[in-house]
Amino acid sequence: MNKHVINARAQAIYDELSEKNVSPQRVKELSAELDKLDGAMRTRDKAAGYASFGSPGEHGMSNASPGQYDNTMAGGTARWRLPEGDGSNIAQRKHHAPSPYDMSPEQLESLFYAGKSAQSFSTTIDDRGTRNKALFGGLRVKASVGEGASGSLIPPILLPNAFTMRVEPTRIAEYFPVVESEGQTISWIQHTANAVAYSALGVGGGQQKPDISPTLTPNSTTYTTVAGLAKVQKQLFTDFDDVASFMPRELSNWIIQGENWQLLQGDGEALPSSTTDHNQVGLFNATGTLTRQYDSSGGDTIIDTILEAVNDIRVGGSYADADLVLLNPSDWLAMRKLKTTFNSYVLDPNDPSQLGGIDNIFGYRVVVSTEVPQGHAAVLDSKIAVNVFRRWGLEIMANPYADSAFEFNEIHYRAETRFALGVIYPEAICLVNLTDAS
Numbered sequence: 001m002n003k004h005v006i007n008a009r010a011q012a013i014y015d016e017l018s019e020k021n022v023s024p025q026r027v028k029e030l031s032a033e034l035d036k037l038d039g040a041m042r043t044r045d046k047a048a049g050y051a052s053f054g055s056p057g058e059h060g061m062s063n064a065s066p067g068q069y070d071n072t073m074a075g076g077t078a079r080w081r082l083p084e085g086d087g088s089n090i091a092q093r094k095h096h097a098p099s100p101y102d103m104s105p106e107q108l109e110s111l112f113y114a115g116k117s118a119q120s121f122s123t124t125i126d127d128r129g130t131r132n133k134a135l136f137g138g139l140r141v142k143a144s145v146g147e148g149a150s151g152s153l154i155p156p157i158l159l160p161n162a163f164t165m166r167v168e169p170t171r172i173a174e175y176f177p178v179v180e181s182e183g184q185t186i187s188w189i190q191h192t193a194n195a196v197a198y199s200a201l202g203v204g205g206g207q208q209k210p211d212i213s214p215t216l217t218p219n220s221t222t223y224t225t226v227a228g229l230a231k232v233q234k235q236l237f238t239d240f241d242d243v244a245s246f247m248p249r250e251l252s253n254w255i256i257q258g259e260n261w262q263l264l265q266g267d268g269e270a271l272p273s274s275t276t277d278h279n280q281v282g283l284f285n286a287t288g289t290l291t292r293q294y295d296s297s298g299g300d301t302i303i304d305t306i307l308e309a310v311n312d313i314r315v316g317g318s319y320a321d322a323d324l325v326l327l328n329p330s331d332w333l334a335m336r337k338l339k340t341t342f343n344s345y346v347l348d349p350n351d352p353s354q355l356g357g358i359d360n361i362f363g364y365r366v367v368v369s370t371e372v373p374q375g376h377a378a379v380l381d382s383k384i385a386v387n388v389f390r391r392w393g394l395e396i397m398a399n400p401y402a403d404s405a406f407e408f409n410e411i412h413y414r415a416e417t418r419f420a421l422g423v424i425y426p427e428a429i430c431l432v433n434l435t436d437a438s
Helices: 003-017 024-051 105-116 233-238 244-263 303-315 329-336
Strands: 179-182 183-191 215-222 226-233 291-292 324-327 364-368 374-378 385-398 412-421 429-433
Touching: 003 024, 105 412, 215 412, 226 244, 233 385, 244 385, 244 412, 291 303, 303 329, 303 374, 303 429, 324 329, 329 364
Parallel strands: 179 385, 291 429, 324 364
Antiparallel strands: 183 215, 226 412, 324 374, 374 429, 385 412
């Protein structure tokens, strides 16, 4: 049925239904007819989807001869309409919608055996009505279609995942004790010394006991907030399903990089536009720690120097047992490349109990990070040396209406964390300079 006929009849029904004196029985009849017209229109639109290939240029066919790919064939017959008769002239059709009936016996046989053996199967059904044309025989070469060009018939390929920006994967806070805290600052008392040596604690009978007069030193530190914003257009948010999880993850990763810097290299300087808030004093800038310098003049290697630092914190004022070595990846590589006079590696990854291993030095765990300054290392007892006082965990929020987001059709993300680094026992840390002093 012609589209205009359907529309005209539908309008007539609507006009009749708008009259006040229409009987209920007539309303029922007209409604049923409207349902039929709606079905006819849907059928007509679906058929048009197979038929209306528009112009050859839409498919990049710039060299089509007259009558070959036009809307009509020779004789004025619409190209999508089946020819008159019993179908004996089907081979002469210029165009028809491909159908499984156009598959060749060979294709049907292949499909049957693929289904029987549960294997994937793909074939091409020719769209000219000539059964099972050779794959490359008689094909027309289409004019090139620019990628992304207006009217392009090839949709863009949307990969299921967005690709992240690579960042330092080590999160330093994972290797320090974390204390959930409250208030605006962190304060603690540190027992640092006694007035009486333990060698002078012997007391005779009936004698006054010595007062050791412990020195209690108050310490305090303030929090630092590490935060950032990220904006994404709503178009990207809706076009790529992964953006909803991708953007918060990317923003969080960048915040963690800022956290790493504060914990290791923070300089304690005032933050921009603030007189009360400061960067943290990072581990490599902390005061009161032990230090050691690598010097090869006595035959030591950098591995020897690390082991000497382990002993330094053991015999120092904190009597600490080292369990962590922080290294830059390049310095860790230099250690692993050290060889014996027999040209074998000193740190044997195949036998960690011998001289070292792939992630430890004589059983002391090695953690590498590019935030550790190259040429430096930290040997520490991570159980007692420092605490990370966490005021806010890593918090992520999204707002599609923040600031100018509504005006510019954007979604804003915010991530932040608030924490402080407390160096509880500075003598449980030995900072090692790996640059040869000789």
